[in-house]
Amino acid sequence: MRLETERLVLRRWREEDLEPLAAIDGDPEVMRFIGDGSVRTREQTAAALAFMERGWDERGFGIFAVEPRETGELAGWVGLTIPGFLPEVLPAVEIGWRLGRRFWGRGIATEAAREALRFGFTEAGLDRIISICHVDHHASARVMTKLGMRQERETVVPSHGQPVRVLAITRGEFDVIHGG
Template sequence: MTEIRTPRLLLRRWHDDDLAPMADIDADPRVMRWIDDGSVWDEEGFGLFAVELLASGELAGCTGLSVPEFLPQVLPAVAISWRFGPQFWGQGYASEAAHATLEFALQDRGLDRVISISQVGDDASENIMRKLGMEWESETAHPVHGRPLRVHAIDLTEFQA
């Protein structure tokens, strides 16, 4: 998996010492309120990047690409997602990391379309999707939990690097 640098972030492979800070992020109910199972994929040449702050070396969270197998009606698709600790919210890190990941998906991985799935009510994630240029595509329900979901999408012709 490639490393990606943005002005403030390093998106990289996971290190053993990321376990404790990511476990803290995953243990926070404010974070997990919007997350399904957080599984990591790497078989497709992509997965979830650890997101590190360049200035401090802190692990802020993760962002990356996965195949949303839990939602067969959107397949074949690759989805972008993100998860950050609450202390990193509202500072633009998620948008910065997601933009870099979307650019990686469309330009480096050769994907021609990427989706993002959010639970209805997760306004912060939907705001990031809009910043990425993603458009609302459909609504559905989580097949296990029954929670209402929104699917947004963008294709290569719409992406602004």
């Protein structure tokens, strides 16, 4: 599976993605608003990569590796998954993203997420997609707003007690905002 935008390639994972992804997951600033804010070890990142690939096999959608077309280097990821960490929103499909710090502020998350939403609605046949972010993660909330998502609720993640916002968009809303 491979998608392309004007500046980006969204693709399935490769073995050589582990080290650059481990560097992203090991950056305290990147991980500040993820889960309980802890960085991940290389082994935890490897397990997460295996989990992301299983999602594709089990559901036909999942998390894409994101790379700028001009360099081909791993910038991070964007994609669709089941947010099992927040049972109160289930059944649901969540869109999320994580980029290395040097890729922040360039519109990459918005561009990649817009394409992943398009994929979710047109290729995966989803009718509604949510996104979840820590209430203080203003950059992620701005991406969600740019995508046309609307806030549904604020709640707390049971496993670590962090406050989060849940936003959503339907296929019809996406089609109106982004032209189908």
